[in-house]
Amino acid sequence: MEEHEGGLSAAEAAAALWRRKYWLAVPAVVGTGVAAVVALLMDPIYQSSATILIESQQIPTTLVASPITSYADERIAKIRQQILSRDNLIELINKNKLYPDERGKKQLADIIEMMRSAIQVDLVSANVGSRNAQGGKATIAFTLGYQYSDAAVTQDVTQQLTGMFIDADVRRRTEQASGTASFLSRRADELRERLDKIETQITEVRSRFNGALPDQVLASSQNSASLRSEIARIDIEAQGVVQSNAMLAGQIQERSSERSQSELAQAEANLAKLSAQYADNHPDVRAAQELVMRLREADYVAVAPVRPVMTQQLQAGRSRLALLDRRRSELEAQVARADRLVGLSPQAAYELNNLTREFENLNDQYQKIRDRQMEAQVAANLEAEEKGERFTLVDAPQMPEQPIKPNRPMIVFLGFLGGLGFGVALTLLIELLLKPIHGRAAIVRLTGHTPLGSVPLTRHGLAANDDRSFKTRILQWLPRRAHS
Incomplete structure (x- = not known):
């Protein structure tokens, strides 16, 4: 079967x-x-927690911009990493004599990890519009809790952690605000130094190209034309004086020997011509002057005295020719200088325009930096006076009455x-x-x-x-x- x-x-x-x-x-x-x-046999575990409110800036941001650019949850995460660092946890463990039984059985790293896992930070969010990219949700508060086997110690440690969170936030915000103001101040000083240097360079360019600057080149051109007109007038006047002296010399020659007077007149005419063309130190002018002096001495001996008036007129004409010659030399030098300045005008305009453009760009940056510096300084003052966004304790840690586990x-x-x-x-x-x-x-x-x-x-x-x-x-x- x-x-x-x-x-x-x-x-x-x-x-x-x-x-x-x-x-x-x-x-x-x-x-x-x-x-x-x-x-x-299991040890009771107590939990004490605190609620910390994230208060907004008391002064509207339209009046004073906040120096804090990160969101609250980001700041809380950074502060949490700072508070839960190895050194801080070791200090808390030693200060409060935590985990006495585990110290002889476990490594310090394991004890630190135990305490780190016993600390909880829970964010409280609310719908505050389109404040951030998370669908209008923003962190308005957070709860900080600590779990331990002793109720009194749990409360004490939670209070210390709460104070560390608030102090760390104040310190971070103050350092960020003051650091921003200090950075902008240094940047403004750097720009101010560069502006002063460029101003010195502009002054040097204006001094070096004085008369050839864009706002002066027209006057230099007009001055050159005026000087040339003055030279032409002097040439005409000198020609008239030469002719007058020639006539006087002819009249005087009639009273002198024909040969000596003719030679003297020719020598004087040649001297007047050379003086109109060359300076007094020119070799040809000097040679002509010596010839005239010799002929005059010879004429004075050979010729009978002439009328004093004619002699004075002739001498006055000669003096006038010398004066006109010196004036013409001065005008020619001024014309050369004016022409040189007109020729330097493009270079002057190039250097001055580059420096001016650089100065304007730096000045715009300087003004913007100065405005931001003022805003940052006001924001730093707000943080110092606790008028900015800050953490406020709204629910202090209490002594736990019953263990949570x-x-x-x-x-x-x-x-x-x-x-x-x-x-x-x-x-x-x-x-x-x-x-x-x-x-x-x-x-x-x-x-x-x-x-x-x-x-x-x-x-x-x-x-x-x-x-x-x-x-x-x-x-x-x-x-x-x-x-x-």
Whole structure:
């Protein structure tokens, strides 16, 4: 006969659990007891927390721009990293004598990580419009909590952490505001020095190209033309004086010997001509002057005295020619200078325009930096007077009255469930492995045949035999019954 095997039905499983109810009760009781002992042995963990409000700047930003460009959650994250640094946590641990039991058992790095995980920072957001890119959400407050096994120490450490957060925020904002003002001040000083240097260069260019500057070149050109007109006038006047002297010399010559007077007149005319063309120190002019002097001496000896008036007029004409010659030389020098300045005008304009353009650009930057510096200084003053955005403690840390963990009732309940589950699993496992026969359903499941009848158990009958003997007899009896 082939044995038909299968799983337990729900009714069989329930019956098996009922038959072995003590197998369920004992693990449940043991699990509950163990869980209760564990719950009692676990150290209570208390939590103290503080709520810190992020207050906005008291003065409108339209009047004074805030120097803080980062969002509150970003600042909180940076401050959290600063506060939870290794050095700060070591200082807190030593100051408050935290984790005394763990110090002899664990490494310092593990203890620091324990404390870091015991500190919680939870942000509180609200819809404040389109203040940032997160759908109009902005952080308006945050809660700072600390968990430890001693309630009083928990409160003290939370208070210290709260003070460290607020102080760090004030310090960061003040340093940022004052640092911005200092940076802008240094930048303004640098630009001011460059502006002073360029102003000195502009003054030097104006001095070096005086008369050739763009606003002076027209006057230099007009001055050159005026000087040339003056030279032409002097040439005309000199020509007239030369002619007058020639006439006087002719009249004087009539009273002198014809030969000497003619030579003197020619020499004087030549001298006047050369004087009109060259300076007094010119070799030709000097030679002509010496010739005139010799001829005059000779004429004075040979010629009879002439009229004093004519002699004075002739001498006056000669003096005038000398004066006109000197004046002409001066004017020619002035014309040369004016022409040189006009020629230097493009170079002067180029250098002056470059310096002026650089000065204007730097001056614009300087004015903008100065405006920003003033704003930054006002913002720094706001931070110093605590008028800017700041952290405000609205809910101070309190002494925790009840521990937040362990949850002892839950631990005991879980111990009960664990023990009960172990008993159920053990009972069902035994039923599946040993396959004891209890009732008609078990016979059908094992043999595939329906029994013809059933004999009830009696106190002194089959009850005295074990299940396996009964099963063996049934299996031996059924085939014989089937063949009869």
